[in-house]
Structure formats: structure tokens, C-alpha cells
Amino acid sequence: xxxxxxxxxxxxxxxxxxxxxxxxxxxxxxxxxxxxxxxxxxxxxxxxxxxxxxxxxxxxxxxxxxxxxxxxxxxxxxxxxxxxxxxxxxxxxxxxxxxxxxxxxxxxxxxxxxxxxxxxxxxxxxxxxxxxxxxxxxxxxxxxxxxxxxxxxxxxxxxxxxxxxxxxxxxxxxxxxxxxxxxxxxxxxxxxxxxxxxxxxxxxxxxxxxxxxxxxxxxxxxxxxxxxxxxxxxxxxxxxxxxxxxxxxxxxxxxxxxxxxxxxxxxxxxxxxxxxxxxxxxxxxxxxxxxxxxxxxxxxxxxxxxxxxxxxxxxxxxxxxxxxxxxxxxxxxxxxxxxxxxxxxxxxxxxxxxxxxxxxxxxxxxxxxxxxxxx
Numbered sequence: 193x194x195x196x197x198x199x200x201x202x203x204x205x206x207x208x209x210x211x212x213x214x215x216x217x218x219x220x221x222x223x224x225x226x227x228x229x230x231x232x233x234x235x236x237x238x239x240x241x242x243x244x245x246x247x248x249x250x251x252x253x254x255x256x257x258x259x260x261x262x263x264x265x266x267x268x269x270x271x272x273x274x275x276x277x278x279x280x281x282x283x284x285x286x287x288x289x290x291x292x293x294x295x296x297x298x299x300x301x302x303x304x305x306x307x308x309x310x311x312x313x314x315x316x317x318x319x320x321x322x323x324x325x326x327x328x329x330x331x332x333x334x335x336x337x338x339x340x341x342x343x344x345x346x347x348x349x350x351x352x353x354x355x356x357x358x359x360x361x362x363x364x365x366x367x368x369x370x371x372x373x374x375x376x377x378x379x380x381x382x383x384x385x386x387x388x389x390x391x392x393x394x395x396x397x398x399x400x401x402x403x404x405x406x407x408x409x410x411x412x413x414x415x416x417x418x419x420x421x422x423x424x425x426x427x428x429x430x431x432x433x434x435x436x437x438x439x440x441x442x443x444x445x446x447x448x449x450x451x452x453x454x455x456x457x458x459x460x461x462x463x464x465x466x467x468x469x470x471x472x473x474x475x476x477x478x479x480x481x482x483x484x485x486x487x488x489x490x491x492x493x494x495x496x497x498x499x500x501x502x503x504x505x506x507x508x509x510x511x512x513x514x515x516x517x518x519x520x521x522x523x524x525x526x527x528x529x530x531x532x533x534x535x536x537x538x539x540x541x542x543x544x545x546x547x548x549x550x551x552x553x554x555x556x557x558x559x560x561x562x563x564x565x566x567x
Contacts (some may be wrong), residue, residue: 206489226307231256231281243300243321268293279538280304285316291324299328345432347533359388394467398530401460405537412541414453417567419483419491420445422455426462430470437475441466444482451491452563461467461546462532465495465558472556473499491564496557502550510548511536533559 217224223240227233233256241251244266250258261276262489264270272290280288288304300321307316362385366373372382404410420443428440434441469479477498486492502510510532539546544561 207328220257221322223317223319225321226316227256227319228316229281229284229314230258231277232319233259240321243323266294266296268295268496280317293320297325298323320552330446352430356388356392359392360386362388395530398464398534401534402530406536412454412457414542414566415455416452417455418439418447419449419451419493420447422458423462423481426459427466430463430466433470437470437473437477439470439473439479442478442480444480446483449483449485449491450564452565453542454538456543458562461535461538461560462495465536468531468558469495469497469556472501473497475554485564486561489564490561492559492561494557494559496555498555501552501554501556502548503552507548507550511546 218237220237220239223243224235225233225240226235233251240246244263246259246262250262260274264273264277267273276288276290279288285306287306288302290302292300292302294300302487303322305318305319306314307318307523309315361382366378366381369451370378401410423445424443466479466481473479479495479497480497482494483491487530512533536546540561542562544563546558546560548556548558550556
């Protein structure tokens with residue numbers, strides 16, 4: 193009786209152990225596939241089926257060729273995958289680890305190792321597939337943040353240092369030589385100090401805007417408002433720069449055209465784009481601000497100048513934060529390219545798009561879309 197009880201207990205323990213192993217196998221976060229020496233399927237778990245979305249008819253037939261074809265055709269490089277699988281089947285004892293990318297932009301680490309029986313004989317191969325899509329995205333985001341940080345410090349080091357150094361230099365000269373300076377010289381120094389201050393203010397304003405934007409500290413409060421009157425008001429602070437370069441600004445905007453958007457953000461976009469048009473247009477040039485409807489829900493605003501324009505390579509990277517797109521204006525005005533990055537973010541917050549058509553030596557046409565009414 194005792195022997196029967198012990199035997200029963202042993203069977204129960206083995207059954208429990210088997211159930212635990214089966215549960216671990218089927219609930220693993222890794223997709224697992226076990227094949228024999230010829231590559232024919234022996235066993236697979238639920239996660240493997242989820243990853244590859246393999247049809248039941250293929251699973252039932254356990255046809256290794258159909259399985260391999262179905263699996264590899266879901267990858268970005270199916271031929272490379274097939275070649276590696278075939279090579280591993282032939283190598284027997286070789287272990288393998290690499291990364292695979294699906295056509296739907298999922299990423300997996302793939303592990304493969306020989307399957308050895310208790311006698312030490314090679315009897316097949318086991319495959320593991322572990323998804324790393326979120327990890328890849330996190331790494332890409334980290335790289336992006338590091339690039340933005342480097343660019344941020346580059347701007348502070350390079351662009352702030354120049355006008356700040358000039359400003360301090362002018363003040364030192366005035367303090368040291370004020371008694372010997374003529375009225376005209378004092379006026380010249382004051383003008384140069386003002387120009388440095390304007391550059392500093394514009395740069396600091398964009399840096400602050402960008403910093404607040406990255407921290408999610410800028411509220412989004414869209415309302416309906418008449419476009420033409422607001423645009424004219426938005427560019428009033430730039431009147432002195434327009435006058436200094438003797439530029440002509442014209443408007444082609446229907447009086448009754450309204451836009452639905454955040455006034456602060458749109459003002460930042462308009463100010464940056466018009467400021468750039470002024471900066472990169474020669475004295476006596478022209479700037480036109482126009483708007484037209486795009487269907488029933490959106491409008492498109494153009495800010496077109498007769499300035500120096502851009503080549504295709506420069507135009508392709510002016511909205512990218514991690515690319516260097518700085519250059520001087522026609523009067524030596526400094527530029528960081530940060531303002532256009534802010535413009536792109538603000539326009540996309542509205543569900544719109546921003547782009548540019550430009551030809552070197554013939555001017556640029558910046559245009560962006562905004563909603564006319566709430567979605």
C-alpha cells in the first residue's frame with residue numbers, strides 16, 4: 193500500500209512539474225520554436241504564433257518550407273533571414289544572435305542554439321524571438337534628446353556669445369572713451385549696441401520658447417479670429433527692420449477669412465517667418481503675405497520673398513533640429529534655425545503642415561496650413 197502511495201505521489205509530482213513547465217513555455221514573453229535536425233517543426237508556444245501570425249493550416253501541416261517562407265516574407269530582408277536559417281541548420285553546434293526587423297517596423301532579437309539530448313547528441317535546434325521595439329524607440333528618443341541637448345548648448349555657446357561679447361565690448365569702449373567721443377561716434381555705438389540687443393532678445397525668446405515647448409509648458413488654446421488684421425498686428429514690431437532695408441510688404445488675404453488656432457503660437461510662427469524673410473532679402477526687395485482656402489476645413493498661408501533663396505540640400509534640413517542650418521542674412525544678421533523648428537512644432541499642433549519652395553538667388557516661399565474651424 194505504501195509503495196502504491198509513493199508511486200502515486202511520484203506520478204502526481206511529475207504531472208505537476210510537467211504542468212508547470214508547459215505553463216512557463218506557453219506564457220513566455222519570448223516566441224519559442226523547436227525543430228529537428230531537418231528543420232521540421234517539433235514544438236512552438238503561443239507567443240511564437242502571435243509574433244508571426246502564422247495560419248492554422250501551416251501550423252497543422254508543420255511544413256518547414258512553408259513555415260520558413262511565410263515567416264521570412266514578413267521581414268525587411270527576407271533573403272538574409274533564409275540564408276542565416278539554412279546556414280544554422282547545417283552548422284549544428286553553432287549559436288546565433290542577431291536583430292531582425294519586420295515590415296511593420298517591429299524589432300526582435302533572435303537567438304538560436306543547438307538542441308542536445310541527454311546522450312549528448314545533436315537532435316535539433318531551438319529558436320527564441322524577443323521583441324525589442326519599445327527599447328529601440330526609447331534608444332532613438334534618447335539619441336534625439338542628446339542631439340537636441342548638444343545643439344542647445346551649441347547655440348548658447350556660439351550664438352549667444354557673439355552678440356553678448358559685442359554688446360559688452362561697446363559698453364566698455366563707451367565707458368573708457370566717453371569723454372573723447374563725438375556725438376556721431378556715440379550714436380554709432382548706441383546703434384551697434386541696439387543691434388546686438390535685438391539679436392540677443394530674438395535668440396533668447398526662441399530659446400525660451402523651445403525650452404517651454406520641450407517641457408510641455410505651452411498651453412494650446414485655439415479660438416476663431418480674423419486673419420488679416422491679426423497678421424498685420426503680429427508684424428508691427430518688425431516695422432523698423434522693414435524700413436531699415438527699404439522692403440515692401442504686401443498682403444493678399446480676404447478680409448473675411450478666419451482661422452481657428454492658438455493666437456500665441458500662430459503669432460510666433462508669423463513673426464519667425466516674416467523675420468526670416470526680412471533677414472534674407474536684399475534692401476529694396478519684396479515680401480508678400482497671402483492666404484487661401486484649402487477645401488472646407490483648412491487654409492494655407494504663404495510668406496514669399498524675393499531674397500537670396502536656398503539650394504535643395506539646405507531647404508531639406510531647415511526644419512530639423514539636429515541639422516545645422518544656420519547662415520547669415522544679407523546684412524550679416526545671425527541665424528540659428530531654431531525658429532523654424534518651433535514653427536514646425538506649432539503648426540503640427542494645429543494638425544497642419546509647413547513647407548518651403550525655394551530657389552537659390554530667386555527667393556523663398558514658406559507656406560503652412562491651419563484649420564478654419566474646430567475639428
